[in-house]
Amino acid sequence: MKKGIWEDFDGYDSINEEIKASHITASKRAFELDFADQYIKRLHPDRLALKIADIIQETPTTKTFRLVSEDNELPPFQAGQYLSLLIEVQGIRTSRPYSISSQPNQIGYYDITVKQVKNGLVSTFLLNHVNIGDSLTVSGPQGNFYFNPLVHDENMICIAGGSGITPFMSMIREIVDRGLPRTLTLFYGNRYADDIIFHEQLTHISDHFERFRYIPVIEKASQDYQGQCGLITADLIKEVAGASEKATFFLCGPQGMYDFCLPQIEHLGIPRKKIRKELYGPPLDICKDPGWPKEIERDRLFSVSVKNGQTISAPAASPLLVSLEKGGVVPPSICRSGECSMCRVKILSGKVFQPADTPVRKSDSQYGYVHSCVSYPLEDLEILL
Numbered sequence: 001m002k003k004g005i006w007e008d009f010d011g012y013d014s015i016n017e018e019i020k021a022s023h024i025t026a027s028k029r030a031f032e033l034d035f036a037d038q039y040i041k042r043l044h045p046d047r048l049a050l051k052i053a054d055i056i057q058e059t060p061t062t063k064t065f066r067l068v069s070e071d072n073e074l075p076p077f078q079a080g081q082y083l084s085l086l087i088e089v090q091g092i093r094t095s096r097p098y099s100i101s102s103q104p105n106q107i108g109y110y111d112i113t114v115k116q117v118k119n120g121l122v123s124t125f126l127l128n129h130v131n132i133g134d135s136l137t138v139s140g141p142q143g144n145f146y147f148n149p150l151v152h153d154e155n156m157i158c159i160a161g162g163s164g165i166t167p168f169m170s171m172i173r174e175i176v177d178r179g180l181p182r183t184l185t186l187f188y189g190n191r192y193a194d195d196i197i198f199h200e201q202l203t204h205i206s207d208h209f210e211r212f213r214y215i216p217v218i219e220k221a222s223q224d225y226q227g228q229c230g231l232i233t234a235d236l237i238k239e240v241a242g243a244s245e246k247a248t249f250f251l252c253g254p255q256g257m258y259d260f261c262l263p264q265i266e267h268l269g270i271p272r273k274k275i276r277k278e279l280y281g282p283p284l285d286i287c288k289d290p291g292w293p294k295e296i297e298r299d300r301l302f303s304v305s306v307k308n309g310q311t312i313s314a315p316a317a318s319p320l321l322v323s324l325e326k327g328g329v330v331p332p333s334i335c336r337s338g339e340c341s342m343c344r345v346k347i348l349s350g351k352v353f354q355p356a357d358t359p360v361r362k363s364d365s366q367y368g369y370v371h372s373c374v375s376y377p378l379e380d381l382e383i384l385l
Contacts, residue, residue, distance in 0.1 A: 045075060045140040046140065047138070048069065048074070048075075048083075048137070048138050050070075050135065050136050050138060051067070051069075051133065052130065052131070052132050052133060053066045054066040055131070059194060060194065061115055061195070062114065062115040062116070062163070063114055064112070064114075065111070065126070066102075066110075066111050067109060067111070067112065067138070068109045075107070075141065076104060076141075077110075078141070079100075079146055079147065079167070080099070080168075080170060080171055081100060081146055082167070083142070084096070086138065087125070087137070089121050089122060089125045090121070094121070094330075094333075095336065096122045096336065097143075097281075097337070098113070098114060099112070099143075099166035099170070100167075100170055101113045103170055103174045103177055104174055105174055105177055112166075113165075114127060115162060144339070145252065145278040147171060147250070152248040153248040155183045155244070155248070156183065156184045156185070156247065157184075157241050158184060159186075159251045159253070160186065160187070160189070160251075160252055160253055161188075161253025162253055164251075164253035164280065165188055165197050165198060166197075166252075168250070168252065169202075172205060172212065182211065183212075185213045187217060187232045187236070188202070188217065189219065189257060190216070191218070191220055192218065192221075193218050193222070193225060196216055202214045213240065216228065232260075233264055234264040234267040234268050237265070244268060247270075248275075249274060249275045249276065250277075251277045252277075252280065255284065262277075279335060279337030281336055282338070282374050283355060283374075286353070286376055291355070292353060293353070298316055298317035301313045301316075302315075302316065302350075302377040303381070304323065304380070304381045304383060305383070306384075310329065312326075312327030312329065314377045316376060316377055316378065317376065318376070319376065320352065320370075320377060321336070321373040331345060336373045337373065337374070338354075338358045338371045338374035339359055341360075341364065341371060343371060344369045345370060345383045345385055346383060347370055347383055348381075349382040350379040351381075352381070353376045354376075
């Protein structure tokens, strides 16, 4: 091959060597980036295909599903986080978040504990139609409701209601298994004694570990019930836990529990920064929200037009995300509680109602984005997914 004239330029040889070296470095760098990307996806996967290895009957209306991976170990999680189950039921593609109730110091399996929800589409399907050996698709572990030993107080006061016990079960199991230096007091409220999930396990742990106290509280107890009855009040918390100014409070349960317990905790002089509350799905009855416009009837139907797509009907009192899924339009969703913003849509025309405490980012509000899982139509809408 004929020699190029540029090869006689001063410094050509040194520049040529630098070019060769840069090619080698770039190739190595590309390999490193690809390796890092694979490692991150392994720790934080978008989707996991899992198999049901066991089903444990916890109460007459509650089961624990033990999920395992068929080919890889499971990514790690923090006690209190959840998985979002991606599922199709009765032709409706939807998702549901379920807290992991197993301990994070092992990743051989995930446990999710499912309680029957009245008229619940997914809970009914899981409890009545899913069997050992079936496969499920879930998200990687998600959520911000967990204790951080570097940030939160050593003294933890936890208040659970119903199936809100599940993230606390993961925390308690980790603290006990690892011998973590934590003092944990658990108030667990249920309507009836038969509703208590993990009662025997919690009683056993309480009997054997001095730094864990377990107080089940039954709202509608039978006459022969010997335990604590009524509601979880400030007086009860003070009686059991004593001075709690140096404690971090954790709450997980239905909205009614928050409405009652948060003022009780504040009555003890606990600042909001010391209270961590898990989001627990959309309100059961949005029409009871103080800000709901009284002139809008719950069954009123509105038209929702998806730009460059189809048009569906949406009841006023049903979350926009639910109406979209029933209409065959499936935005991505994870938490379904207004926190993660995965299901956000842009409102091009029309108005929606969102509860006052919905954590919408300022930039989203500025450009018309809403969280469809906690947004309710007040007018005919045009939206952009």
